Amino acid sequence: MQVFNIFFKIAKKHLGQVFIFSGVFLVLIFIMSISQSKALSGDFSTKKIDITILDEDHSMLSQSIQDYLGTRHNLVTLEKTDTESLTDNLFYQQISYVLTIPKGFEAQFLTDTPLKLSHSIRQDNANGFFVNEQLNSYLDSISLYCTGGYSLTDAIAATDQNLAASPKVETITFQKTGNSRNKTMFYWFQYMSYIFLMIFPLSLVPILVTFQQTDVSARIACSALPAQARTLQLGLGCICYSILTWLIFTLAAVLFFGPKNVFSQQGQLCILNSFVFTLICVALTLLLSTFGLKDNALNLIANIIGIGMSFLCGIFVPQWYLSTGVLAVAKFLPAYWYIKIINMVTGLSGESYSLANYWKYIGMQCIFLVAIFSVYLMANKQRKKTSLA
Amino acid sequence: MSYQVLTFITTNQSENPLYFSHAEQAAQRYHTIWRLLMANTAVKIENLVKRYGEVIAVDHLNLTIREGEIFGLLGPNGCGKTTTINCLLSLLSYDKGDIEIFGEEITPTNYKLKSQIGVVMQNVAVFDELTVSENIDYFCGLYIRDKALRKQYVEEAIAFVGLEHFRKFYPKKLSGGLLRRLNIACGIAHKPKLIILDEPTVAVDPQSRNKILEGIVELNRRGATILYTSHYMDEVEQICSRIAIIDQGKNLALGTTEELKKLIKKSEIITIDILTLTEEDIAAIRQLPHVYEVSFDQHKLTVLCSGGQHNLIHVLDYLQKKSYSFGYVHSELPSLNDVFLEITGKELRD
Amino acid sequence: MIQIIFCSFKRLFRNTTNMFWILIFPIILGTFFYIAFSNLGASESMSTIPVAVVLTDDYYGEALKQTVTQLSEGEDPFLDTTFCSEEEARKLLENGDVCGMIQSGSQAKLSISANTSADNIKQSILAAFVEEFNLRCDLLIDTMQKHPENAEKVISAFQNPHAFNEEVSLQKNPNVDTYTQYFYNLLAMACLYAAMAGVTVAVENQGNLSTLAARKTVSARKKSSMIIGELIAATIFEFVLNLIGFFYLSYILKVGVDAQLPYAVLSLFTGVLTGVSLGFFFGTLGKKGKEEKDGLIFAVIMPLCFLSGLMVGNMRVLIDRVAPVVNRINPAALITDSFYCLSIFEGHARYTRNIVTLLLLSILFIGLGILKTRRSRYASI
Secondary structure, rough: HHHHHHHHHHHHHHHHHHHHHHOOOHHHHHHHHHHHHHHHOOOOOOOOOOEEEEEEOOOHHHHHHHHHHHOEEEEOOOOOOOOHHHHHHHOOOOOEEEEEOOOOHHHHHHHOOOEEEEEEOOOOHHHHHHHHHHHHHHHHHHHHHHHHOOOOHHHHHHHHHHHHHOOEEEEEEEOOOOOOOOOOOHHHHHHHHHHHHHHHHHHHHHHHHHOHHHHHHHHHOOOOOHHHHHHHHHHHHHHHHHHHHHHHHHHHHHHHHHHHOOHHHHHHHHHHHHHHHHHHHHHHHHHHHHOOOOOHHHHHHHHHHHHHHHHHHHOOOOOHHHHHHHHHHHHOOHHHHHHHHHHHHHOOOOOOOOOOHHHHHHHHHHHHHHHHHHHHHHHHHHHHHHHHH | OHHHHHHHHHHHHHOOOHHOOHHHHHHHHHHHHHHHHHOEEEEEEEEEEEEOOOOEEEEEEEEEOOOOEEEEEEOOOOOHHHHHHHHHHOOOOOOOOEEEEEEEOOOOOOOHHHHHHEEEEOOOOOOOOOOOHHHHHHHHHOOOOHHHHHHHHHHHHHHHOOOOOOOOOOOHHHHHHHHHHHEEEHHHOOEEEEEEEEOOOOOOOHHHHHHHHHHHHHHHOOOOOEEEEEEEEHHHHOOOOOEEEEEOOEEEEEEOOOHHHHHHOOOOEEEEEOOOOHHHHHHHHOOOOOOEEEEEEEOEEEEEEOOOOOOOHHHHHHHHHHHOOOOEEEEEOOOOHHHHHHHHOOOOOO | OOOOOOHHHHEEEEEEEEHHHHHHHHHHHHHHHHHOOOOOOOOOOOOOOOEEEEOOOOOOOHHHHHHHHHHOOOOOOOEEEEEOHHHOOOOOOHOOOOOOOEOOOOEEEEEEOOOOOOOOHHHHHHHHHHHHHHHHHHHHHHHHHOOHEEEEEEHHHHHHOOEEEEOOOOOOOOOOOOOOOHHHHHHHHHHHOOOOEEEEOOOOOOOOOOOOHHHOOOOOOHHHHHHHEEEEEEHEEEHHHHHHHHHHHHHHHOOOOOOHHHHHHHHHHHHHHHHHHHHHHHHHOOOOOOHHHHHHHHHHHHHHHHHOOOOOOHHHHHHHHOOOOHHOOHHHHHHHHHHHHHOOOOOOHHHHHHHHHHHHHHHHHHHHHHHHHOOOEOOOO
16 A cells, blocks of 8 residues: 555645645635525515615605605615715615606606606616516506596505505425524535535645656556556545545534534435535546646646536526526536535425435436546556656 | 976876876866966855754855865765855855955845856756757846847857757757756856856766866866865866865865875775785785785785885785786775775765 | 846746646636526526416406416416415425415415525515505505596506606616626636746745756846846736736627726736736745645635635625725725726726725735845755
8 A cells, every 4th residue: 555655645745735725715615605694594575775765856755755665675865975976885885776756756747758767776786676666566556546536645545555455475484304404504515516626636636746757657657566556546545535625624514503404314415415526526636637737737727627617507606597508518517416416405496305316416426426537547547658658 | 387397397207107197187287286376265265154953064164265276175965065055155044154255255235246156056957948048148147238248158158068059959858968068058158257066967977077077177277266066076086176075064174186195094005816815925915115904805905005106016026926826906096085984984975 | 137028938938838728717717607697597587487376266366367367378478377276386385386376365465485595586576476466456446446437547557557767877887797797806816816927936036945046046136136027027928818818708708898998908917917916925935835835825816816706796795894994905806896997987086096006015015025035045945
């Protein structure tokens, strides 16, 4: 087991770097998970956003609009309301929606040429869309009441009354799997895939490249150790190294979220899933190492694989937002199946949980594992031929 | 005195054919010594101490190198040669001591003084991405700003080291010897007054090695002071006018080759292949003039002599008188290795 | 110094492997982003929403039935309705076959599953629909009770909805959407990855790290002039390569990163300069070799990019709320911000502030780095 022992001796030399990576990534994964946890509230409600209303009309109608929006969102009064300040405030998310009620709005509301309200929103805030819908609905109701013969005052009063009587949306929680109460944990497992796609190439490839230097490789090739044994020992070294890393991250999860959550039924499914994905990352790393990458090139390629796969497979942008075309391409990437399992287990994607599907997706990942490892063996053989020629 | 007169004198001084092959070298040395007697100090190192933690790498070292000489720093690996060089170049900080080059204190920012120094480091220091001529041009450019002058110097440097046919080659394509020559060219292209070469012939083929040594002598002939470090005694013996032997950071001995050899008892080693020899004969040989040690082992008689001339003739006379038949006969003068061995108790090549 | 710069250029451009990967990095990732973000959410808002409807045996049930049936007809209908009992509807909701369950009554009630956040938008659309349905029902009932003569007018008015609200964009370029910011972050990351070139400059000028560096240190050239020359070459080299990536994003993928082109190019240049100087500074720390320092640089750049919103899109906004000073000095955030400003704002005040901060950071890093490397003798080599 000489090669295996030496592998870890060389790994020891790079330990400082590995600590830095692991430390940085642990902090990142923690912050990433926490930042997303708020998105997973149990109750449905269209979010309350910060709105500024510039009332130039000062009429009963404009006041009723303010009252209506005030019950659903936070009204923010700004000191300066010039365009520059409004843009600033929108930009820095002090407010997400600016509504301007023009002078004469009420006066012309019921005429054939009503004035229009104007609004400005942040383009990246979908809730702005719903504010528009709510506002339109409200004004539509008032307008229709007036069409039906009501006075403006009565129309407003009737609309307000109807809205007050409208029932809230009911949220039903279905018990699917042995629930972990801590939803943040699922984001942990989700982002762990990105972390592993980065950390293994960066920490393992420099060790593997040491073995692939022509002189060292030639010397080992001349020895009494069969080539197969050498490859297997190296592979074993990588697997042990990666399992150790996986254990550290899983242990960190246990420390952050508690064993009750991590070892719940959902948690166990995610743990197995992450283990399989770890092996895939190792296989990818072994494949990368055959290209003899160093320094800049390695860093950049690790980023391309890590970030590229993360975006295409739904690690950073949820899978249910990606178009069908993208998902069709993503199916050929292992991370897609990993995330699919996470989404299914947590129920986030709407796909109902089934053990059969779970094993199917694990199986898909195993196919990737075997395929990538086979390509590695072939590439390794080819590299040896060319380097020693 | 002219070089030719000196050669004539030394040649005729000795009738012994053994000395005849050394005559030209000796003449060269006498000429150099004459020059040196009239020269200024190029490098002065006084009481240099450098510690790495508990280990004393350089231990109160004193050296003076005169302008115009080839000064050899000889010692085994790890004796402090490179550390001394790095302190001299103001690359390493040191704990104690004074270093002057051409009468001035050397500091990292004394660029005027640095422009007079050329350095050829132990490891090859060239850029893989630049060709031979581009590398020399780059390093020359760190000293010579004038483009036209630099171009001329670069061409001369390429010719000097014999890399004319390799000027567009990249370092990866050069053999070890050629790479060393490139390394040298990069160090001397700007025609410095003081050239420091730190083991420039490591891992070099014999042809390149000879070329390098010839080149160094030629540089010296053109006026440069050379500081040459090595653990190869034959090189140092061949080209250096004065040699300092150092070990464990200390200066053990200093002088010309002859002066150093005179420091030790051994002045001649005679080896003769002989089938048998009685104890009486061994004792008798020990009684011969200038013989201080005799040993006979595995049909080889070894006689160590201290001083004297014609020691070999005396031994052969004795053997012939006793009608001994003998085969291979060898007589050699002590080497610097012997000097080192006697001073330190260990081989130079350890 | 010109000679130093040209030699450095030669070395940089002849390292083809390195050059290739620096060039291809933003291009490949930009393409991945482009593919990932194409038609983002389109499937969501455009697709038909499956819904289960539980009807009561009364007028309300009838009204709801008519409405949802109408909305379920035709090509690309708004709803895909399943009429069933409450139990069946619950089952469908549990299995995720429908996004919501609507029960008719005097006020229609929407029920959704708490288990899916994937359908958040669909659920919100359903909620808005149900609320509007209830409003109109009540409106019609009130009208028929109090002003029955106007009932028909009201019903025909249902078919001709008014638009009461129009959007006014306060930002220059209304096409800048959520996902353009990922491309800005990609450019920022590519700029900061120029730090690796800075690390190379630092390591090649520290005499205790390599023979080549020692050789350069003992030469007659001022170290600062050598370093500055090499940094200039590295900056221009990285800038040219990143510019190609920038043009690829702007003119081939057309993702809208090129608002006010000269200023955008200046942002890119300043970003690259900051990256190179950051790498140079970190490269002067400690005695480790180039590989370890590249690893260190990576461990620095990744968090900076993360805090700027590369991975989690709203991170920069969150940081702005919690610790805004971080965004004011984080080079990745500053670079992203400067691109964003060019699209959002008419004026250049904030943009200029970002650029000036980046320049100051660059000067600081280079200054500190040079201070660290000059006039030094080393304790050991």
